[in-house]
Amino acid sequence: MRLKDKICIVTGSGRGIGKAIAEAFVREGGQVIVADIDIATGRATADALGDRAEAVALDVTDPQSVTALADHVQAVHGRLDVLVNNAGINVFHEPLDTSDAEWARCMSVDLEGVWRMCRAHLPLMLRAGGSIVNIASSHSFTIIPGTFPYPVAKHGLLGLTRSLGIEYARHKVRVNAISPGYVETQLAVEYWESFDDPSAARQQTYDLHPPGRICTPGEVAMAAVFLASDEAPFINAENIVIDGGRSVLYHE
Ligand SMILES: NC(=O)c1ccc[n+]([C@@H]2O[C@H](COP(=O)([O-])OP(=O)(O)OC[C@H]3O[C@@H](n4cnc5c(N)ncnc54)[C@H](O)[C@@H]3O)[C@@H](O)[C@H]2O)c1
Numbered sequence: 083m084r085l086k087d088k089i090c091i092v093t094g095s096g097r098g099i100g101k102a103i104a105e106a107f108v109r110e111g112g113q114v115i116v117a118d119i120d121i122a123t124g125r126a127t128a129d130a131l132g133d134r135a136e137a138v139a140l141d142v143t144d145p146q147s148v149t150a151l152a153d154h155v156q157a158v159h160g161r162l163d164v165l166v167n168n169a170g171i172n173v174f175h176e177p178l179d180t181s182d183a184e185w186a187r188c189m190s191v192d193l194e195g196v197w198r199m200c201r202a203h204l205p206l207m208l209r210a211g212g213s214i215v216n217i218a219s220s221h222s223f224t225i226i227p228g229t230f231p232y233p234v235a236k237h238g239l240l241g242l243t244r245s246l247g248i249e250y251a252r253h254k255v256r257v258n259a260i261s262p263g264y265v266e267t268q269l270a271v272e273y274w275e276s277f278d279d280p281s282a283a284r285q286q287t288y289d290l291h292p293p294g295r296i297c298t299p300g301e302v303a304m305a306a307v308f309l310a311s312d313e314a315p316f317i318n319a320e321n322i323v324i325d326g327g328r329s330v331l332y333h334e
Pocket residue numbers: 093094095096097098099100117118119120123140141142143168169170171172191195217218219220261262263264265266267268269270
């Protein structure tokens with residue numbers, strides 16, 4: 083029960099990595115707010131988790147929606163111990179083919195959405211301390227051609243993580259990131275389906291990773307539990323890479 087009675091928000095937790103994090107947090111005794119733009123999946127996830135989870139509609143691109151969630155947490159719980167900024171979207175283009183609208187769509191969710199959530203919830207967290215966990219990516223420190231501007235946003239997310247970690251360390255708020263490589267979720271399936279031969283694209287992705295497979299959502303969730311818990315009190319402004327060693331592997 084490493085998160086016993088901690089009040090936790092997990093954005094984008096109706097499905098995928100966020101859902102696995104919400105499940106792990108409840109298993110560890112946390113009280114979890116499943117916050118997702120897709121309220122149907124958010125409700126389904128929360129209902130399956132029982133009394134220790136509630137679903138709230140949230141669009142991280144909408145300042146009013148973010149403020150409404152902060153007001154709700156303040157009114158109902160009076161404190162916030164853990165904020166996991168997991169909601170994210172893939173926006174992949176060639177740089178010169180990227181419209182202003184596509185650039186804005188990517189930044190608004192993957193970078194500004196995280197800042198919006200932090201700005202709205204930090205005042206409550208600063209009262210008693212807490213842990214913010216941002217779900218970044220291997221795109222936060224490497225570039226795969228043709229995936230622009232997603233890596234721009236995810237590189238920025240590490241900068242945001244490090245900045246806030248330093249700014250609020252004296253207030254006992256730790257801010258860390260997790261950078262998964264490929265994770266077996268719907269987002270990855272949609273990426274493979276964008277190729278002529280999705281199963282070949284999937285196998286190619288597996289082969290890129292030294293263990294010959296990709297990460298599961300539950301494996302990201304275990305790191306999120308650790309960073310959110312009191313077992314990581316001196317880990318701050320850090321980034322944990324979960325890619326089976328892919329980013330360390332030498333490529334000819
Ligand atoms: N799947 C991967 O291979 C992988 C790898 C590295 C990093 N990531 C990152 O992990 C995070 C989760 O990815 P996933 O694979 O679980 O994706 P997913 O698409 O399966 O789930 C994302 C969730 O975020 C929600 N969401 C989208 N826009 C939102 C918004 N504006 N406001 C609130 N919620 C919103 C969606 O409804 C969905 O439930 C993302 O930040 C992604 O960039 C994923």
